[in-house]
Amino acid sequence: MDNKEYLTLFIEESQEHLQAVNTHLLELEKNNGSKDIISEIFRSAHTLKGMAATMGFEDLAHLTHHMENVLDQIRNDQLTVTPAVLDVVFESVDDLEYMINDISSGGSGKKDVQGAASKLEALLAGDKAAETASASNVSPEKHSVIPEYDQYEWAVIQESEEQGYHALCLNVTLDEQTMLKAARVFMVFGVVEKAGEVINCQPAMADLEAEAFENEFTVTLITKEEPENLQAQIAGISEVTDVHVHVVKKETVQTKHEEQSITEEKNQELSPPSNKAEMPQRQTEAVKTVRVNTDRLDKLMNLFEELVIDRGRLEQLSAELKHSELTDTVEHMSRISGDLQTIILTMRMMPVENVFNRFPRMVRSLSKELGKKIELDIVGADTELDRTIIDEIGDPLVHLLRNSLDHGIETPEVRKQAGKPETGTVTLRAYHSGNHVMIEMEDDGAGINKEKVIDIALSKGIIAAEDVEKKTDQDIYGLLFASGFSTAAEVTDISGRGVGLDVVRNTFESLGGIVSVDSEPGKGSIFSIQLPLTLSILDVMLVEAGEEKYAVPISSIVETAIITKDNIFHSHGQRVIDFRGRIIPLLSLHQVFAIPGSQEERSQHSIVVINKGGKIAALMVDHLVGKQDIVLKSLGPFLPDIASISGATILGDGNVALIVDVNTLIA
């Protein structure tokens, strides 16, 4: 069978399941073996195993199977959760992750899992019975497959028994030559559903419909029908080669679940309402969402961008023609496309959780490596950002986090001496702020050593000795992000991978973000990253200089103003102005971009006051044209690094305007 079309789905879902396993394992460590959590992990692992086996990734299925055995024992209280046990489980999760990543990048997903598998095996309690029983689930004997029911299903089976029904398990085998397996499945279900209520089918219904199974499947139903009748009815369906029906009873299964599971099931009995309430809810949620290929979303976005350009053109035309009906229609269309824009943009939004969720694991293993006690506190994981941004910020955030763990948080001894709790806390916070999303990483560590930063910066020639005095504390801390700052001496395994924080800054800035850092000695540091909500549609101020038009992103504009000649002063040969009591540099767009034709001499000038991480400057232009929504376009491979230009856009009149990269204008 051609698995290709399921592959993407498989990768996505297995990544989700692995993430769930990761998250729950961490919770498990905190809550010391809560049953609910183990069940969740078990469920994820089980699904993963099923999917991997279906897709033919044997190593993956094999390792998951071993992991499942360990989880099963934990679930049945045969194995206690200790950090050592979790380490082994985490290790195999890492292997699983490796394999899925390999598959996702086009590999075969093969890996020698024997090492990890035997480690898991070693964890298993000497209880061979459980081992063999679980094993028999995987390589089942024909005709006697009893699927694994979850606790909810067991509760249903038991309840129905009390009400005079019985649970029947049907193993149906289709002819190997069957062309339309899904159709046969449909017919079997037609019979089964008439007879009673289906509570479980394996593989899952979706897989059956998609024909993602070999030629056997198992259905469990609650019915009053006699097993023999049902068997005869199903055997009558063409291309069904074999049907085996048997009654599922609690006793038949207790051979594989040890005594503990009885108590467990009894517990379940006491709390079926909560389980039942959970089930329908999950189903409705499933109906509400649709998986859409991101390519399609990108296509939609591209088409919409074209529309935005045309909208600009129409608005311009209607303004020129002054035809009232046309104006009304264009205004209405603008409003509608504005709403459409919001919807499309929100469709591309993803919670930052997608990036954050791998951090708890990282903090756990790194703090062990570093011999530190560190707690990671995540706030606002549901804050949403454009998918394109989400895709990019993972690595730089990892870098920052490693930096905080390595250099920020002190060892427990040092913390104790400083009168702080032994466990350090790193808080990762995300929240909306206007048109931006802020991500903050705060630690309660030692803070940044200002003198050391100055020493390094001086020795590397990043700043001149005479400038040190003039720098504010923030300026000094900001030097951490200067290129060439990272020193070999402090490259450790954790935070140093040969790249400095300047790479982090560059990545964020290329996304239109701004990075800043503040610190208080002995109290800790905070790294703040301001990111735009979306990348492709920008709110800009169009300005004119000479014959040329440029777009300045509104997000970096403090305000626009008009200054007279008298407001311009000179300091160190540089033009400055007094802006609300602050002396700020005055740049001329004519000079920055060497615009042909000399700037007119006049008594008044329009300025745009721009801001980059708290530093401001004024940009002198000839005219302010107005505010506009524009679509950001790349300049392509011929023009990759044009100084102070971040991209281009097509204006309403069809001309191309360049977008000013404010970050590079302010040194």
Place this chain on the structure above:
Amino acid sequence: MEPEQLEHTEEAVLTKVIVFQLNEEEFAIDVRRIQSIEKVKSITRIPGSAAAIVGVMNLRGIITPVIEVRTLFQIQGREMDEHTRILVLVREEYEAGLIVDGANDVMDIDLNRMEAPPESSGHRKNEYVDGVIMVDGRLITVLDLDKLITPLIK
């Protein structure tokens, strides 16, 4: 085109080319490499770009760099007029426009009759010249576009 291939003259290999002028000279480019021929529209200057890139233009919603071939050939520039055209090249990795003095001829040329470019044609660099060919008393220089364009991609 390798020299040894030039010697195979038995069979005519016809290739459709677009012929365009730069000053008084005629050049040819394989027609399969040209997406369209455009009249000059508004070109936006890119401050600080390489000298040969005059700017970018909006080509049906795609921002396309416009290249002044004369600068690459180091031949005298000329003001744009109503004959000036932009040849739009499309490759998977880029789109680009070439400014030429008019492109109005499509012809079939026999690549086997092409001769190696003259060894020393003065100051001009000719690594992007495939060869020259005489067609009806006109000397046409056949260009290798990849060698011409690729060095401009950084």
